[in-house]
Amino acid sequence: MxxxxxxxxxxxxxxxxxxxxxxxxxxxxxxxxxxxxxxxxxxxxxxxxxxxxxxxxxxxxxxxxxxxxxxxxxxxxxxxxxxxxxxxxxxxxxxxxxxxxxxxxxxxxxxxxxxxxxxxxxxxxxxxxxxxxxxxxxxxxxxxxxxxxxxxxxxxxxxxxxxxxxxxxxxYYAKPVRLVVEQEFVRAVPGGTGEAKAAGNYAAALLPAQLAQKKGFDQVVWMGGPNMTQVQEVGTMNIFFVIDGEIITPATDGAILKGITRKNFITILRDQGHTVTERTITIDEIVAAHDAGKLEEMFGSGTAAVVSHVSELQYKDKLMTLPAVEDRKIGPALKKYIDGVRTGTVEDKFGWIVKL
Ligand SMILES: Cc1ncc(COP(=O)(O)O)c(C=O)c1O
CATH class of the missing domain: 3.30.470.10 (Aminotransferase class 4, branched-chain amino acid transferase, N-terminal domain)
Known part of the structure; x- marks a missing residue:
């Protein structure tokens, strides 16, 4: 050999x-x-x-x-x-x-x-x-x-x-972010380059992000699917929702970057006995959940901020406000977990850490 x-x-x-x-x-x-x-x-x-x-x-x-x-x-x-x-x-x-x-x-x-x-x-x-x-x-x-x-x-x-x-x-003291649902520009479509961390993807996202910022938002929610109704990601992060106790993140369909934080979050949550559903989630479902008082959490996941809580979400002419971060359970606990694994205060149960 x-x-x-x-x-x-x-x-x-x-x-x-x-x-x-x-x-x-x-x-x-x-x-x-x-x-x-x-x-x-x-x-x-x-x-x-x-x-x-x-x-x-x-x-x-x-x-x-x-x-x-x-x-x-x-x-x-x-x-x-x-x-x-x-x-x-x-x-x-x-x-x-x-x-x-x-x-x-x-x-x-x-x-x-x-x-x-x-x-x-x-x-x-x-x-x-x-x-x-x-x-x-x-x-x-x-x-x-x-x-x-x-x-x-x-x-x-x-x-x-x-x-x-x-x-x-x-x-990275990420303050909760205000987002707008992007209805004109797309980040990626299945079959495109959205699943790659290709430099050009980020260049193409600059204009929509700047237009959103001019309107007073921090970032855009990227949409896809028929009539731009399916949620993909937020800015340069994957996205999670907690609706009536169900934790949901869009399924990776070729247009979504397979985030490592996303994957680690799913592992932690499932290990703790939570159900995490990877599926298509539409903006109509989010609006309905908000109106029924069931939209408990919405947050981005990524290496830089780990968790970025969403405070407000604008869709067309509707502004939705989410519960205060102090009242959330899932997002804050995930951030604490990952920060703890990085510093050794939380057990590295899944063997993610390489010590040098
Ligand atoms: C478009 C996009 N989505 C999601 C993520 C989050 O990925 P990760 O958790 O691997 O940092 C990133 C950052 O790498 C990104 O650029």
Whole structure:
């Protein structure tokens, strides 16, 4: 039997760390980057030259295919510290799998899952001092891949770069959000790219989000199906409802990103004996539940905020108000559970944590 071992990652450390310059009490999201990044290049049918190098710029050819035809995908994940200071990752294997699902949809090269987890682990280990100390804060990890062929013409690139950098982020005190049900633009349709974390999906969502914000809302609820009646997601999160005790989340039908938080929430809830239904849910059902006083909770799920409670929902000319967050049971408990697993205060019953 032959065992194939992942190639060694070449490490070039910074001469002088910048970690002492960080103001830990004032961490703007996504603007501060830690000392190192991981890079690997795909050429002639294989990934090679896996390396961790000082964080810095790339140079790009003006004809780099990603700039023209958009083969670009990414992941978003977090590293935290357990109570004893050990760095930990949550569900890194799921992120490794998902970036390859995205790669397949955009006809890009898959990055081996074991090398993905090894790269993330070594990078976070090396930059462990960049994991912020405050409770609820984290080191945000951004794995991504893009096409690098220097060529003009629509075809899949034959070369790619895979990179991971990290950014310390402060506690995410998400205030409850006001949402509007989007009736003009769509994020995704079954058969499109909505199930991939493709960069272009996010570009297409900017205009509807900005129009909603101009009207005083925080984000849109993405709709699909006949007459735009089926709820898909909210902003860049999956969505959950609690209606008369039933926990419902839209079934993944090809248009919905298979969120890792969504999957973990379903696992926790079912383990606790709750019934979680993955099915089609229409806006008419939500309006009827609201009018009958049975719409108990509505929240988004995602890596960044974990839970984002919805306070108000506008559909056409009807504004629906949801119960106060203090009166909710499911969403707040899920947030507490995931935050607890990340810091080691809640048992990692499902083996999601990778300790570094
Ligand atoms: C469109 C979209 N939906 C849902 C999610 C939530 O996914 P996850 O829980 O894996 O962060 C994200 C974030 O990755 C997203 O971009």
């Amino acid at each position: 032959t065992t194939i071992t992942a190639p060694k990652i070449h490490v070039e450390k910074v001469q002088q760390s910048r970690v002492d310059t960080v103001d830990w009490d004032n961490l703007p999201f996504g603007k501060i980057f830690s000392d190192h990044m991981f890079v690997s290049d795909y050429k002639d049918g294989e990934w090679s030259n896996d390396r961790i190098v000082p964080f810095g710029h790339f140079t790009m050819h003006p004809a780099s295919m990603v700039l023209h035809y958009g083969q670009a995908i990414f992941e978003g994940m977090k590293a935290s510290k357990l109570a004893d200071g050990t760095p930990a990752l949550l569900s890194p294997g799921d992120h490794a799998k998902r970036i390859n699902n995205s790669a397949r949809r955009l006809l890009m090269a898959e990055f081996p899952e074991d090398r993905f987890v090894e790269a993330v682990s070594q990078l976070v280990s090396l930059d462990r001092d960049w994991i912020p100390p405050a409770e609820g804060s984290a080191l945000y990890l951004r794995p991504y891949m893009f096409a690098t062929d220097e060529f003009i013409g629509v075809r899949p690139s034959e070369t790619y770069r895979f990179c991971i950098f990290t950014a310390p982020v402060g506690p």
